[in-house]
Amino acid sequence: MNTSQTSFLSDVLDAREIPRNKLAYFRARLRNRLYDFIITAFVREQENGKLSRKQLAERIGRRPEQITRWLSGPSNWTLDTISDLLIAMGAEAEFALAFLKDKVSVEKNSGASFEAQSVGVAAIELLSPVQAARSTVASQLGLQARSEPRKPLWAQSLAA
Amino acid sequence: MLDEVKYWCDQGSLTLLVPPIPGSPLIRKMYLSAELHRQVLEPHADMDEATRWDSLRSDLDDYVEGRMISVARDSFKGGKTAYLKRLHPPGDEVWEIRSRHPKPGIRIFGRFAEKDVFVALQWSNRSNLKGPGSREWRDAIERCKTEWRRMFYAYKPFTGNYPDEYFSNFILV
Numbered sequence: 001m002n003t004s005q006t007s008f009l010s011d012v013l014d015a016r017e018i019p020r021n022k023l024a025y026f027r028a029r030l031r032n033r034l035y036d037f038i039i040t041a042f043v044r045e046q047e048n049g050k051l052s053r054k055q056l057a058e059r060i061g062r063r064p065e066q067i068t069r070w071l072s073g074p075s076n077w078t079l080d081t082i083s084d085l086l087i088a089m090g091a092e093a094e095f096a097l098a099f100l101k102d103k104v105s106v107e108k109n110s111g112a113s114f115e116a117q118s119v120g121v122a123a124i125e126l127l128s129p130v131q132a133a134r135s136t137v138a139s140q141l142g143l144q145a146r147s148e149p150r151k152p153l154w155a156q157s158l159a160a
Numbered sequence: 161m162l163d164e165v166k167y168w169c170d171q172g173s174l175t176l177l178v179p180p181i182p183g184s185p186l187i188r189k190m191y192l193s194a195e196l197h198r199q200v201l202e203p204h205a206d207m208d209e210a211t212r213w214d215s216l217r218s219d220l221d222d223y224v225e226g227r228m229i230s231v232a233r234d235s236f237k238g239g240k241t242a243y244l245k246r247l248h249p250p251g252d253e254v255w256e257i258r259s260r261h262p263k264p265g266i267r268i269f270g271r272f273a274e275k276d277v278f279v280a281l282q283w284s285n286r287s288n289l290k291g292p293g294s295r296e297w298r299d300a301i302e303r304c305k306t307e308w309r310r311m312f313y314a315y316k317p318f319t320g321n322y323p324d325e326y327f328s329n330f331i332l333v
Contacts, residue, residue, distance in 0.1 A: 008180035021210035028218035028261070029181075036227035043228070043331055072230045072241035072333040075261035100181070107182035 013101060035074035037093075038085050042071070045089055059088040161273050161315050165191060168311055174279065175201065179221040187226025188276040188327065193307065196268070196280050216259040216266050219243075223257070223278065231323050231330045242333050246322065247301055248293075253317040254301045258286075269304040271317035276327050281307040 012022050045051040057067045062084075070081060086092055168174040174191040177200070178184075192200055200217050204210035223229060223243075232239020235248040247254045247269075257268040257280070265286035270279050282304045289296045308317065320326060 009182075019210075020207055021204075021214040024211040024262075025180075025214040025218045028215040029221070031261075032218060032222040032227060036222070039228045039230075039331055040329075068333055069241055071331055072239070073243055073260065075241070103182045 009100060009104060013104070031074040031077065034077070034082060038082065039071060041089060041091065042085070051089060056085075056088045060084045161312070161318075162277070164312050164315060165273055165277075165279065173311065177201075177220055177224055179224055181221075184221065185225050187329075188223055189278070190220060190224050191273075191277075191279045193279075193281045196283060199283060212262065212264070212266070215262060216268075219259045220257070220268070220280075226329055229327070229330050230333045231327075233332050234322070239333050244327075244330075246326075247297075250322070252301060252305060253319055254304045260286075267300070269300055271304070271308055272326055273315075274318050275320070275325060277318075278327075279308070 008022075012018055012026075015022075042051070042056070046053070053067055053071070054064060057064045070077065070085065082093075165174060169176060169191070173194050175194075175197045177190045177192055178186070199213055200220065204213060229244055230239070230242045232242040232245035235246050235250045239245050241258075241260065243258060245256050245258070247256055253271050255270055255272065255278070257270070257278075259266045259268070267284050267286055267289065268280050269282040269284070271281070273279050282300065284296075284300050289300060318326070323330060323332065
């Protein structure tokens with residue numbers, strides 16, 4: 001880790017009150033990562049001929065111009081936008097946290113990139129029953145797809 | 161070309177942008193001019209400015225980390241809100257990175273040295289550039305070209321089939 005990284009992160013990890021500029025950095029980072037996460041999935045669906053922009057717009061009752069604006073960047077996205085885009089693809093998000101302190105200590109101790117060990121910020125779970133599609137998306141995200149769709153809670157209780 | 165870039169890095173006139181989060185993937189490369197280094201990487205006395213520039217830094221890190229970027233279909237139409245656009249005339253090979261949020265919007269001007277290697281040379285507040293085709297826009301493009309010539313006089317900017325040969329992982333808008 002270089003000195004610039006150390007100083008940037010110490011402002012965040014060691015501060016009693018995180019400076020406003022660092023809050024802004026991480027807000028933009030989260031927005032950009034969500035954009036990457038969702039638009040990457042959409043581009044893949046588009047390339048596989050499963051969903052066009054027009055179909056995406058139709059599925060959630062939006063004008064194509066609105067979809068183009070959303071595809072252009074995340075600056076005017078809301079949580080509802082994210083939900084709409086995901087469900088238009090028949091998908092939902094799954095989440096995992098990665099603590100910055102862990103990233104720092106992994107890098108310090110091993111010199112290895114944390115990215116390789118990270119579980120990722122979010123994983124996408126396709127609602128489609130086609131397991132092959134799940135595996136493809138999961139492998140392209142560097143994750144492992146569950147072999148079977150998750151059982152609903154009522155089924156888990158019955159199994160227990 | 162990359163030898164020239166390295167030379168200017170050694171001279172302190174260019175800086176390779178490295179995201180501040182350890183373990184961030186470094187998929188594409190972005191080099192910042194000395195002026196952009198000051199704005200993006202050095203502390204600002206004014207907290208509003210620091211906040212705006214740290215938001216922009218996050219947008220630039222996004223490029224470096226190889227994340228999905230939106231690209232304008234061409235220099236003339238569309239892509240009003242795209243992340244990256246090649247400016248008119250296309251033969252000048254001057255590109256604009258747009259950081260739109262929060263206001264005021266900031267524009268970064270630069271050229272590609274090769275695929276996925278962007279040299280960011282100049283910047284401007286969007287509001288100072290006025291409408292498309294204005295004298296201010298032309299001046300911004302000329303400043304970028306002048307700075308490129310000062311550093312890389314013997315080398316032309318990268319040119320290729322638009323847009324596939326300029327960068328990876330993008331969506332046309």
